[in-house]
Amino acid sequence: MKRALLLALTASALAVTGCTTSVTATDNTRPAAATEGVTSYPITLENCGKTYTFTEAPKRVVVMNGGSVGEVSALLALGLGDRVVANAQSYGASDVPGRSAAIDALPTGNITPNSLQDIPREAMLNQHPDLVISTGGGGFAADQGFATRDELAAAGANTYVPRANCGVTGAVTGTPTIDDSFALLRDLGRIFDVPGRADRLIADAQRAIAETAAEVSGQPKKNVLLVFTGMGMGGDDSDFSAIAAGGIWNDVIDKAGGVNPFKRDDGTTFVTISKEQLAVTPIDGLIVVNYRNPDIDGAAKRILAQFPQWPAAQTNNYAVLADSIYLGPSNDVAVQRIAKLVHPEQFR
Numbered sequence: 001m002k003r004a005l006l007l008a009l010t011a012s013a014l015a016v017t018g019c020t021t022s023v024t025a026t027d028n029t030r031p032a033a034a035t036e037g038v039t040s041y042p043i044t045l046e047n048c049g050k051t052y053t054f055t056e057a058p059k060r061v062v063v064m065n066g067g068s069v070g071e072v073s074a075l076l077a078l079g080l081g082d083r084v085v086a087n088a089q090s091y092g093a094s095d096v097p098g099r100s101a102a103i104d105a106l107p108t109g110n111i112t113p114n115s116l117q118d119i120p121r122e123a124m125l126n127q128h129p130d131l132v133i134s135t136g137g138g139g140f141a142a143d144q145g146f147a148t149r150d151e152l153a154a155a156g157a158n159t160y161v162p163r164a165n166c167g168v169t170g171a172v173t174g175t176p177t178i179d180d181s182f183a184l185l186r187d188l189g190r191i192f193d194v195p196g197r198a199d200r201l202i203a204d205a206q207r208a209i210a211e212t213a214a215e216v217s218g219q220p221k222k223n224v225l226l227v228f229t230g231m232g233m234g235g236d237d238s239d240f241s242a243i244a245a246g247g248i249w250n251d252v253i254d255k256a257g258g259v260n261p262f263k264r265d266d267g268t269t270f271v272t273i274s275k276e277q278l279a280v281t282p283i284d285g286l287i288v289v290n291y292r293n294p295d296i297d298g299a300a301k302r303i304l305a306q307f308p309q310w311p312a313a314q315t316n317n318y319a320v321l322a323d324s325i326y327l328g329p330s331n332d333v334a335v336q337r338i339a340k341l342v343h344p345e346q347f348r
Contacts, residue, residue, distance in 0.1 A: 035193035048166035057193045058131035062086045065118040066135025070328035077329040092292040093322035095333045121147040129157045136165035176248040178331045208332040215346045216257030222284035222342035224258035229299040241272040249325045256338035283310040285342040286318040
């Protein structure tokens with residue numbers, strides 16, 4: 001299940017959906033976050049080849065799992081946590097102080113998840129949502145036991161999917177970048193009538209990334225290895241079948257003055273790399289991804305110990321990251337952390 005969750009998690013990119021919604025005052029059982037009074041409803045949004053309409057800011061939001069926290073993190077960053085009536089996303093760690101606890105504090109709707117650790121059809125419909133957010137198109141697949149977009153539309157719920165994840169399986173249909181994270185914030189800002197908040201978050205992140213990129217500009221690119229420890233089929237630190245290949249992290253690494261030596265642009269998210277190949281690839285900085293690992297620092301040190309010839313091993317040069325390398329509102333955090341890892345001399 002951990003491997004399946006990881007594979008789902010890295011499929012994140014960006015998109016919008018919606019279907020005609022009808023919400024009455026009695027649908028909202030909790031006070032909603034204040035809007036900005038800027039969005040002029042109804043609004044229409046294009047997603048996955050269809051046009052959807054929002055007649056007002058959603059008040060009863062259900063967030064599906066999909067192995068992601070990008071969507072729920074974006075809602076929280078926009079101050080929209082009180083719109084969520086059921087959240088299935090959780091990662092157990094965050095690079096933003098307080099975020100993991102804030103996610104865990106959201107209501108779950110008392111839903112019993114299915115075998116995919118997500119929200120089955122009847123449980124979804126019983127929440128009476130006016131907006132359902134899924135990481136990928138597969139979250140609305142009838143053959144997986146989920147409520148379809150048409151069923152949710154008939155029940156008065158709009159739907160939203162990251163734009164690069166329109167496929168039924170949730171497969172990435174393009175190479176995700178940090179701009180996709182900004183698009184997620186921008187879309188949600190418009191949908192919920194908080195575009196000013198979204199613009200400020202985006203501007204702050206863009207400024208932080210630009211400042212970091214300026215610090216490392218002109219410096220030689222450093223090899224950054226991104227490893228999902230314990231997530232490979234072997235489940236231990238000597239197994240390297242979950243090495244980051246294609247994903248939003250490559251844009252993050254690039255802006256931090258690094259390069260992923262195992263980067264792929266063909267839609268492959270992970271590659272298996274032999275110890276022999278790793279041994280001859282000079283790694284300047286190691287990034288270990290923390291997903292509920294009780295000894296993530298120990299895992300990083302055990303990896304470095306296997307390759308003493310790496311520049312990273314000779315200086316114990318590693319960093320632990322969690323959610324900021326994925327789609328979401330905090331890619332600037334990862335850019336800065338990685339830049340300081342591989343170009344520390346530029347930040348003294």
